[in-house]
Amino acid sequence: MARFHPLTVTDIRRDTRDAVVLTLEPPADARDAFRFIQGQYLTFRRVFDGEELRRSYSICAGRGEGVLRVGIKRVEGGWFSGFANDDLKVGDVLDAMPPMGNFHAPIEPERRKRYLGFAGGSGITPLISIVKTVLAEEPLSSFTLVYANRSASAVMFREELEDLKSLHISRFNLVHILESEAPEIDLFSGRLDRAKCDALFDQWIDAAGADLAFICGPEPMMLAVAEALRARGVPDGRIKFELFASASPGKARKRETASGSASAGARAAVTVVMDGISKSFEMAKGGESVLEAAIASRIDAPFACKAGVCSTCRAKVVEGEVEMEANYALEDYEVKRGYVLTCQSRPLTDRLVIDYDQ
Ligand SMILES: Cc1cc2nc3c(=O)[nH]c(=O)nc-3n(C[C@H](O)[C@H](O)[C@H](O)COP(=O)(O)OP(=O)(O)OC[C@H]3O[C@@H](n4cnc5c(N)ncnc54)[C@H](O)[C@@H]3O)c2cc1C
Ligand code: FES
Numbered sequence: 001m002a003r004f005h006p007l008t009v010t011d012i013r014r015d016t017r018d019a020v021v022l023t024l025e026p027p028a029d030a031r032d033a034f035r036f037i038q039g040q041y042l043t044f045r046r047v048f049d050g051e052e053l054r055r056s057y058s059i060c061a062g063r064g065e066g067v068l069r070v071g072i073k074r075v076e077g078g079w080f081s082g083f084a085n086d087d088l089k090v091g092d093v094l095d096a097m098p099p100m101g102n103f104h105a106p107i108e109p110e111r112r113k114r115y116l117g118f119a120g121g122s123g124i125t126p127l128i129s130i131v132k133t134v135l136a137e138e139p140l141s142s143f144t145l146v147y148a149n150r151s152a153s154a155v156m157f158r159e160e161l162e163d164l165k166s167l168h169i170s171r172f173n174l175v176h177i178l179e180s181e182a183p184e185i186d187l188f189s190g191r192l193d194r195a196k197c198d199a200l201f202d203q204w205i206d207a208a209g210a211d212l213a214f215i216c217g218p219e220p221m222m223l224a225v226a227e228a229l230r231a232r233g234v235p236d237g238r239i240k241f242e243l244f245a246s247a248s249p250g251k252a253r254k255r256e257t258a259s260g261s262a263s264a265g266a267r268a269a270v271t272v273v274m275d276g277i278s279k280s281f282e283m284a285k286g287g288e289s290v291l292e293a294a295i296a297s298r299i300d301a302p303f304a305c306k307a308g309v310c311s312t313c314r315a316k317v318v319e320g321e322v323e324m325e326a327n328y329a330l331e332d333y334e335v336k337r338g339y340v341l342t343c344q345s346r347p348l349t350d351r352l353v354i355d356y357d358q
Contacts, residue, residue, distance in 0.1 A: 004045060004095040005030040007068070012090055019073040019122065019156050020085050021060065024094065026068065036099035038063045038107075038133035039126040039214070039242070042070060043097045043304040043312050048079045054304040055080040056312070058125040058216075058242070059099060060157065062132030063107075071156055073122035097302065100312055101126075102331060103242040105212050107133060112140035113211040118225045120148045120192060120217025124156050126242050127216055135168045144173040144205055148192035148221065151180045175204065192221050197228030207232040216242040243309050243328045268320075268347035272299055273355040283347065290322065290354065291342040301342065301356065308344040315342050320352035 011023035024042075026034040041058040057070040072084040088094075103126050115134060119127045124147055131143050149155050155176065165174050177192050187199055201207040213229055215222045226239055266285040271278050272294050283293035291313050294301040304312040308326035317338045322345035330339055342354065 004097055005033065006093045007034075007042075007096050009088060009090055009092045009094060012088060015071060015156050016073075016154055016158075018085065018154070019071060020088075021069055021071045021157075022084065022088070022094075024068045024070070024096070030098075033098040034068055036063060036068070037104045038129040039104035040099040040101040040129075041103075041126065041310070042068075042099060043310070044080065045095050046080065046083070048083070053079055054312075056304045056310045058101075058103075058129065060125040060128050062129060062136055064133065064136055071122065071125040073156065097304075097312070100310075101242070102311065102329075102334075103214065103216070103240055104130065105240065107137045109138055110140075111138065113138065113142075114206075114209055115141060115143040116205065116207065116210045116213040116229075117143060117145040118148075118192065118213070118215045118217065118221070119145065120221045121150075121154065122156065123215075123217035123242070123244065125216075127214060128157050128160065130214055131164065131172070135164065135172060142171040142173070144175065146175045146177060146192065146200065146205070148177040148217065149179070152176075152178060175200070192217075192225065194224040194228055197225055198231075201228060201232055207234060210234055211238065213239045214242075215239065216244070219243060219246055241328075245305075246307060246309055246326070246328055266350075268349065269351050270294075270347060271319075271351075271353045272301065272315075273318075273353070273357055274299065274301065276357065285347050287346070289325075289343050290340075290345045290347065290352070294342070303343055306343045308341050311341065313342040314339055315354045315356045316340075316358040318353045318355050318358075320347060320349035322346060322352065322354075323348050 007024040007026055009022055010025045013021045015021050036059050041056045043054055043056045045052055045054045057072055060071045061067050061069040072081050074085045075081045117127045134141055134143055161174055164172055177188055179191055207229055215225050229239055267282050268285050269282055271280045279299050281297035291301055291303055302312050304310045309328045311329035317340055322340055324340055325344040327341055
């Protein structure tokens with residue numbers, strides 16, 4: 001089971017006025033635990049005003065680069081992103097869980113694949129990790145990255161992206177879309193919405209021929225890009241999403257059952273398996289989530305966003321059934337195999353066994 005480890009901040013680079021890139025070093029005994037797959041994220045914890053907050057940040061290094069790096073963009077009024085941008089110093093130590101997340105696809109060096117990537121704002125962080133890894137490790141594949149920002153000054157990793165372009169001129173196609181500045185060609189200005197995607201797919205990018213598309217950015221952008229891709233015949237199985245935050249909790253796929261929602265008064269006997277140890281407790285069926293009930297029972301269950309977005313709280317239901325309120329993180333095949341987000345799950349059956357180890 002994932003546990004926190006102390007990572008030393010060895011470098012802080014200011015990338016834009018509102019974003020920093022941190023280089024982190026795990027302790028010697030945890031180096032293996034921090035080997036990552038391109039597109040994964042780290043979850044940090046820190047106490048602010050007496051309250052522990054957990055926040056996830058995607059790794060922005062390629063898998064073969066031999067460094068652990070995250071890019072953090074300031075959210076106005078945000079606790080962790082403000083702290084990282086204003087107060088963090090080289091030599092400080094941050095507690096982080098080992099890399100997690102499913103925003104990746106297998107690297108197949110012998111195959112010739114056509115990748116598409118769509119990033120908005122800080123959504124570039126997992127994408128730059130994926131782009132670098134694909135270009136370095138799949139020599140026959142090509143990557144087209146569409147990167148949307150308000151203005152040129154907000155573009156993260158500007159130099160790194162330009163360097164990648166020069167290094168892989170025939171395999172890496174980078175398209176900047178800027179909202180508040182008007183580049184010479186209309187196609188590259190404005191918002192990355194459905195109409196812009198349609199125009200790009202008509203004039204610049206062959207969407208239908210894509211083997212795989214990765215999308216990470218604000219939710220409306222992600223939905224518009226996915227819709228436009230589907231309209232060009234790209235099936236859902238070839239579109240991968242990473243959402244950083246949802247504006248509308250509860251809107252995603254819900255798992256309904258014949259018995260409907262649980263009544264508030266009924267109770268369930270829950271057993272949680274973690275690190276090979278089983279612990280049991282009782283909880284109200286219609287009240288708090290399985291994760292909250294487990295934490296209240298002093299079980300150190302993993303979590304970060306508590307909003308169904310990050311998948312840190314993923315576990316497998318091995319007996320009984322739950323109702324999941326929101327799911328922005330698990331793929332359909334994971335749900336079919338019995339995996340749930342415990343922060344969004346409430347028991348429907350009198351007995352429930354969930355396993356964090358599987
Ligand atoms: C899987 C995953 C990967 C991610 N990767 C990245 C990444 O690579 N880079 C990145 O920059 N982000 C990333 N994020 C987003 C990141 O985890 C945080 O959500 C983000 O940095 C905001 O956290 P915060 O603590 O700064 O803001 P919070 O303190 O949580 O604030 C969130 C919002 O609430 C508002 N708010 C907070 N307090 C108040 C208040 N008192 N009054 C009014 N409004 C308030 C803020 O203005 C803000 O809009 C990722 C998220 C996920 C789930
Ligand atoms: S804690 Fe993020 S999905 Fe449950």
